[in-house]
Structures are given as structure tokens and as C-alpha cells.
Amino acid sequence: MSATIKDVAKMAEVSISTVSRVINDSKPVSPEVRKRVLEVIDELGYKPNEVARTLVTKKSFLIGVIATDIGNSYVAQIIRGIEEVGKMYNYDILLCSSYGDKETELKFIQLLNRKQVEGIILISEIINEKVKEQIDQQNIPFVYLNKYFYMENVLTVSIDDLDASYEMTNYLISLGHKNIIYVSTHENEEYSLEKFKIEGYKKAIDEFGEGDELICFAKGCSIEDGYDIGKEVEDLVEKYDATAVFLSHDELAIGLINYFYDCGVKVPDDISVAGYGDIKISQILRPKLTTIKEPYYDIGAVAIRKIIKELKEEKFDKGNIKLPFQIKKRESCGKIQAE
Amino acid sequence: MSATIKDVAKMAEVSISTVSRVINDSKPVSPEVRKRVLEVIDELGYKPNEVARTLVTKKSFLIGVIATDIGNSYVAQIIRGIEEVGKMYNYDILLCSSYGDKETELKFIQLLNRKQVEGIILISEIINEKVKEQIDQQNIPFVYLNKYFYMENVLTVSIDDLDASYEMTNYLISLGHKNIIYVSTHENEEYSLEKFKIEGYKKAIDEFGEGDELICFAKGCSIEDGYDIGKEVEDLVEKYDATAVFLSHDELAIGLINYFYDCGVKVPDDISVAGYGDIKISQILRPKLTTIKEPYYDIGAVAIRKIIKELKEEKFDKGNIKLPFQIKKRESCGKIQAE
DNA sequence: TTGAAAGCGTTACCAC
DNA sequence: GTGGTAACGCTTTCAA
Numbered sequence: 001m002s003a004t005i006k007d008v009a010k011m012a013e014v015s016i017s018t019v020s021r022v023i024n025d026s027k028p029v030s031p032e033v034r035k036r037v038l039e040v041i042d043e044l045g046y047k048p049n050e051v052a053r054t055l056v057t058k059k060s061f062l063i064g065v066i067a068t069d070i071g072n073s074y075v076a077q078i079i080r081g082i083e084e085v086g087k088m089y090n091y092d093i094l095l096c097s098s099y100g101d102k103e104t105e106l107k108f109i110q111l112l113n114r115k116q117v118e119g120i121i122l123i124s125e126i127i128n129e130k131v132k133e134q135i136d137q138q139n140i141p142f143v144y145l146n147k148y149f150y151m152e153n154v155l156t157v158s159i160d161d162l163d164a165s166y167e168m169t170n171y172l173i174s175l176g177h178k179n180i181i182y183v184s185t186h187e188n189e190e191y192s193l194e195k196f197k198i199e200g201y202k203k204a205i206d207e208f209g210e211g212d213e214l215i216c217f218a219k220g221c222s223i224e225d226g227y228d229i230g231k232e233v234e235d236l237v238e239k240y241d242a243t244a245v246f247l248s249h250d251e252l253a254i255g256l257i258n259y260f261y262d263c264g265v266k267v268p269d270d271i272s273v274a275g276y277g278d279i280k281i282s283q284i285l286r287p288k289l290t291t292i293k294e295p296y297y298d299i300g301a302v303a304i305r306k307i308i309k310e311l312k313e314e315k316f317d318k319g320n321i322k323l324p325f326q327i328k329k330r331e332s333c334g335k336i337q338a339e
Numbered sequence: 340m341s342a343t344i345k346d347v348a349k350m351a352e353v354s355i356s357t358v359s360r361v362i363n364d365s366k367p368v369s370p371e372v373r374k375r376v377l378e379v380i381d382e383l384g385y386k387p388n389e390v391a392r393t394l395v396t397k398k399s400f401l402i403g404v405i406a407t408d409i410g411n412s413y414v415a416q417i418i419r420g421i422e423e424v425g426k427m428y429n430y431d432i433l434l435c436s437s438y439g440d441k442e443t444e445l446k447f448i449q450l451l452n453r454k455q456v457e458g459i460i461l462i463s464e465i466i467n468e469k470v471k472e473q474i475d476q477q478n479i480p481f482v483y484l485n486k487y488f489y490m491e492n493v494l495t496v497s498i499d500d501l502d503a504s505y506e507m508t509n510y511l512i513s514l515g516h517k518n519i520i521y522v523s524t525h526e527n528e529e530y531s532l533e534k535f536k537i538e539g540y541k542k543a544i545d546e547f548g549e550g551d552e553l554i555c556f557a558k559g560c561s562i563e564d565g566y567d568i569g570k571e572v573e574d575l576v577e578k579y580d581a582t583a584v585f586l587s588h589d590e591l592a593i594g595l596i597n598y599f600y601d602c603g604v605k606v607p608d609d610i611s612v613a614g615y616g617d618i619k620i621s622q623i624l625r626p627k628l629t630t631i632k633e634p635y636y637d638i639g640a641v642a643i644r645k646i647i648k649e650l651k652e653e654k655f656d657k658g659n660i661k662l663p664f665q666i667k668k669r670e671s672c673g674k675i676q677a678e
Numbered sequence: 679t680t681g682a683a684a685g686c687g688t689t690a691c692c693a694c
Numbered sequence: 695g696t697g698g699t700a701a702c703g704c705t706t707t708c709a710a
Contacts, residue, residue, distance in 0.1 A: 002477070005687060014697085015696065015697040015698070016687090016688085016697090017690085017697055018696060020689060021695090026689085026690085027695080030696090033695080047452055048688075049455060049688070050453045051393045051688090052689090054688090055390050055689095055701095055703065056688055056689045056702045057689065060390065062433075070418060071412065071415045076412075079409060080436065087435075092435065094431055094432070094433060094434075095432045095433075096431065110386065114386045114389045116388060223623060254623065281620050281623060284620060285624065344704060345704095353680080354680065355705095356681060356705085357680065359704070360680090365705085365706085366680095369680090387704075388702090389704095390702090390703080390704090393704090395686045395703085395705045395706080396705065396706095
């Protein structure tokens with residue numbers, strides 16, 4: 001068994017109160033006594049038991065993070081942000097992976113609660129109505145992070161999707177593209193953020209574009225879905241003489257580029273492709289993907305900073321914190337030469 | 340404040356002992372009393388405080404994971420394995436990222452100790468002599484996971500690098516390649532696993548190859564390092580008429596393929612490239628990378644399963660658990676036609 | 679089958 | 695400046 005505060009007190013011949021004082025620097029202790037206690041602590045290799053501490057102080061210095069899957073690079077980036085900022089304030093991360101299951105999300109919220117976490121960050125990719133209910137029961141700082149769907153009456157951190165989509169479309173227009181296809185997803189699903197992205201795209205086409213609104217829907221948001229929509233996109237390209245495709249997720253864009261690669265269509269020479277997100281591989285792939293950088297790390301960082309602030313001020317906010325995005329101009333989108 | 344066991348006891352008009360018994364099913368409780376208690380628990384929304392529980396039972400159901408960086412996909416995969424198996428046994432993950440800093444690794448081992456984790460898994464990429472020392476002090480199940488270096492007298496989980504490297508080289512030989520370059524890394528560094536990989540490569544060349552041993556060293560293990568070694572590899576290819584390059588890490592292979600892409604050298608038509616690891620993007624890139632699959636998920640899964648077993652049996656092992664690997668035959672390596 | 683009480687390792691309050 | 699002690703929320707003897 002490792003040494004406890006009692007062992008230290010006994011060996012240093014002081015009371016446990018005194019030992020507590022020196023390890024916490026909470027009240028004045030005479031230099032000699034302090035020195036003696038410190039020596040004993042060192043000798044015994046005493047380390048305070050954080051569990052006991054938590055029990056009395058009610059501060060676990062634990063933040064629960066429920067993620068869909070840390071295998072997704074963007075999720076990992078968010079968690080990096082959470083963890084790194086958390087550590088600055090001595091907070092640690094209790095990690096749970098839901099793999100997109102609603103019941104699991106709910107179960108973990110309860111679990112984390114029992115483990116006395118001080119706040120919860122949920123990185124989700126689905127809509128789960130019961131989450132709010134569950135969270136409200138526990139009166140704990142909560143941040144909801146979701147690239148795909150929005151939830152009302154909770155605190156979220158994200159970029160302005162309408163604006164981002166608008167900017168990217170304008171960028172493509174500025175390159176000389178006239179007919180730009182937008183590949184969306186989650187067709188007709190409620191709470192989908194695609195609503196805003198499509199709006200941004202339409203707004204740009206409407207204001208500055210010369211061609212039509214060309215929109216199609218992928219089945220999902222994976223690389224495979226991007227590959228699978230390839231044929232449809234190709235048809236659209238031919239029919240409308242489109243020169244650029246803007247997809248609502250990097251994964252879709254990568255899948256489409258792979259499809260084009262397999263068909264012998266050259267990106268960006270034959271067609272330009274733009275993504276959304278700037279996930280890690282987007283900069284590794286050749287051609288490098290032109291995309292919108294969602295600042296995942298910062299999203300995580302802001303989320304936990306907000307939680308820590310709420311903990312301090314003891315008031316829990318709602319609403320959406322908007323972070324700036326960037327248009328990453330890389331190889332997959334080329335200029336159209338005026339004829 | 341949320342309800343405690345006392346609140347439940349009072350409201351159900353029983354003692355807290357009884358309440359404890361019903362929530363733990365530890366001792367017989369009469370049906371009527373049990374029912375009443377259960378009702379109150381439900382009414383109050385009572386959730387046992389795991390912190391208090393841990394304090395008395397000494398079981399935190401927490402496993403500490405110190406990782407270099409969960410942004411690396413292989414690390415994320417390992418953690419998935421850890422977490423998923425952990426959850427099967429009700430264990431949760433306390434995550435710490437070291438970003439490759441020795442002091443940070445040490446600091447986290449202590450921190451996790453204070454947080455009363457029941458075991459620690461360290462996913463490292465460096466050699467840190469003091470780790471063993473630190474761990475030995477705390478007498479706690481420990482697993483050391485490192486793709487790059489080995490440590491003696493600790494429990495590790497990995498594949499057999501000599502064997503894997505041997506198999507891959509043989510595969511390349513079987514494709515008809517005569518002069519095969521091996522790109523290593525960590526030149527002359529002690530405890531580097533490259534030792535075994537090089538040995539495997541040499542063994543295969545020696546037994547079945549027709550060409551010379553062609554070995555060069557990259558500066559590190561990143562994609563950039565793979566790109567940077569490109570020129571040297573190209574020279575070697577020309578000088579020895581090599582037709583295949585086997586690199587000790589997928590990242591290096593990807594960097595090299597990118598280098599070749601930028602030079603107009605076609606993979607696998609002009610040259611075959613093989614990697615090591617099978618990180619996530621290896622299957623996404625075009626051409627898809629031929630590589631050795633290190634079973635990251637399983638490595639994590641086995642690591643935690645071992646810890647849980649040690650916890651149960653109260654004996655801590657050392658040694659290296661070897662897991663099977665696979666040669667993933669994909670697009671980046673082609674056959675050499677007999678002339 | 680049930681309850682009282684000790685104890686887990688701390689902090690925090692109250693005396694001195 | 696220091697020590698004694700209640701309390702945190704729970705499990706676990708021990709008696710009844």
C-alpha cells in the first residue's frame with residue numbers, strides 16, 4: 001500500500017491537518033515544520049489520493065468527453081484541443097466512444113455523471129433528442145459538437161457554415177468556373193447543417209455566378225459515398241459542362257477524386273474539386289485538396305475553456321460560439337482560362 | 340445537489356446499509372424492501388457516487404493511457420482497442436497526451452497514480468529510461484507500446500518485426516524484384532526496432548534474393564522524411580537498377596510516393612513501393628499502399644485485457660506478447676515481367 | 679433480513 | 695501555527 005497522509009503525519013510527528021496545509025499551501029506553516037513534513041513526504045514517496053480529495057472538495061478535475069470515434073482524424077484533433085487546454089487548468093479527460101449509437105451516448109452521460117466529471121463535451125454525428133433531456137437532469141456544463149447536425153438550446157462551437165460555403169463558392173467563381181456542382185448529403189434530414197451550406201452556395205451562385213444551381217446528394221459522408229456519387233457527378237458535368245465540384249465534406253471530395261483517378265479523369269486539369277473540413281489527409285493526398293478549414297483543434301480548445309469558465313462563474317450558457325474558418329487554396333482546384 | 344444514499348435511505352425509511360445492498364445486490368434483501376428502495380431510487384434519480392465508492396473499494400475502474408498524440412491514426416486505433424475492451428469490463432480511460440516529451444510521460448505516470456488508476460498503458464515513440472523506474476515505484480499493471488523502440492523488463496505487445504520484414508521482402512522477391520532497397524531510420528540508435536527489421540530484410544535477401552542488400556536511412560519517420568529521402572533513393576535506384584523500395588514505416592512510403600508523384604515517376608509502373616504498419620490512409624491513397632498490417636486495434640485490446648487479467652490474478656508479468664501480422668498486397672507493388 | 683458504526687484518505691472548520 | 699474532529703458518500707464488518 002502506498003503511504004497516506006496519516007503515515008506522513010505520524011512520521012513527521014505532526015497532525016494530519018498540518019500535513020494537509022503543507023501539501024496544499026492553504027495556511028501558514030512554520031518553516032521548520034514544513035521542511036520536516038516535506039522531507040517525510042519525499043522519503044515515503046507520498047502522493048495525495050485524488051479520489052479522497054475529490055470526495056470532500058467536490059472537484060474531480062475531470063471532464064468527460066464522449067466521441068463518436070477517435071479514429072476519425074477530426075475527432076482526434078478536437079480532443080487534442082480539449083486535452084491540451086484542459087491540462088493547462090489541471091483538468092483530465094475521461095474518454096468514451098459511442099460509435100454513433102444513441103443509447104450509448106445516453107449511457108455514457110450517466111456514467112460520466114456517476115464518475116463525478118465536472119463537465120461533458122459530446123462530439124456527435126447524429127441527432128439524439130434525448131441528450132438534452134439527460135443533460136438537463138444533471139445540471140452540469142455541457143458542450144455539443146457536431147459537424148453534421150445542429151441541436152437547439154445547447155452550447156455549441158462551430159464555424160459559420162453558410163458563410164463558409166458562400167466563400168468557397170465565390171472562390172471557385174473567382175477562378176473562372178461557371179458551372180459549379182454542389183454535392184450535399186443528408187437529404188431532407190431535419191437539423192442537418194447542409195441547410196446552411198446549400199444556402200451559402202446558392203447565395204454565391206445567385207450573386208456572382210453565371211451558371212445554374214447544380215446540386216446532388218450523396219448517400220452519406222464517407223469516402224465510399226463520395227466514390228459512389230462519382231457517376232452521377234460525371235453525368236452532371238457532361239450535361240451542364242461543369243468545371244468544378246464543391247462537396248460538403250472532405251471525405252466525399254476524396255472519394256470523388258479517387259473515382260476520377262480510377263476513370264482517368266484528371267484533377268484539377270479536367271475538373272476542379274473542393275472539399276469542406278480540412279481533415280488531416282486532405283493535405284497529404286495528391287493533388288492536395290482545396291477545402292474549407294474547420295479549426296477542429298480550436299473548437300475543442302474553446303469548448304473546454306468555456307466549460308472551465310462556466311464552472312468558475314457557476315452559470316451555464318447556451319448558444320453557438322462561431323469560430324473563424326479559412327479557405328485553403330491548394331492543388332485540386334484550378335483556374336479556368338478565358339478563351 | 341444530487342441525491343445521496345442517505346436521501347434514499349431516509350425516504351425509503353430503511354438504513355443506508357440496506358440501500359447499499361440493493362444497489363450492489365450484495366446481500367439478500369426482502370422483496371418488499373427492495374421494491375420500495377428501488378422506487379425511491381427511481382423517484383430521486385439517485386446515481387451512486389463512484390468516487391466515494393472508489394475510496395472504500397479501492398477500485399477506480401480507471402485505466403490510464405498516456406499517448407504520444409492521438410492525432411496519429413495508429414495511436415487512435417490502439418486507443419479504440421483499449422477503450423472498447425475496457426468498456427466490456429466496465430473500465431474507463433483516462434487519457435493523457437505526452438507529445439513525445441520525456442518529462443511529460445513521467446509526470447503523467449505520477450498524475451495517473453494519484454488519480455488511482457488501476458493500470459497504465461503507455462503508447463510512446465521515444466526511449467525513456469526513467470519510465471521503468473517510475474512505474475516500479477507504484478506497483479501497478481503496466482503495458483508499454485512502442486512501434487519504434489523496445490524496452491526491456493516490461494510488458495509489451497507487438498508483432499514480430501524480424502519476421503514481418505522477412506515476409507515482406509520475400510513477397511517482393513516473389514514478385515520478381517531483384518534489387519530491393521530497404522529504407523530504414525533511427526540510424527545507430529540504441530533500442531531501435533529497426534535492428535530486427537533490417538535483420539529480416541537481410542535474411543530474405545540472403546536466402547532468396549538475387550541482388551545486393553541496399554539500405555539507406557531516412558532522418559525520421561514522417562511523411563516529410565520519406566519525401567526527403569526521395570533523391571537518395573532515386574540515385575540508388577539508378578545505380579543498382581532497383582525495382583522496389585521497402586520502407587520501414589508507412590509514413591515514409593507515403594512521402595516517397597509523393598516524391599515520385601512530383602517527379603513524374605509512376606508507382607507501381609516505374610517502381611514498386613512497400614510500407615510497414617498499414618496506417619489508415621494507406622488504403623485511401625492512390626495507388627493503395629502494399630504494406631505490413633500491424634494490428635493496432637488488437638494491440639490495444641490485448642494490452643488492456645492483459646492488465647485486467649493481471650488485476651484479477653494480482654501478479655504482474657513482463658515480456659513481449661507477439662500478435663500476428665498480415666502482408667497487405669495492394670496496388671503500390673507490381674510484378675516484374677520476365678524478359 | 680436489517681441496522682449501527684467503523685473506515686476509506688482527504689479537507690475544512692473550530693479551538694487553542 | 696497547530697491539532698482535533700466532523701464530514702464527504704459509500705462499503706463492509708459485526709450484532710441483533
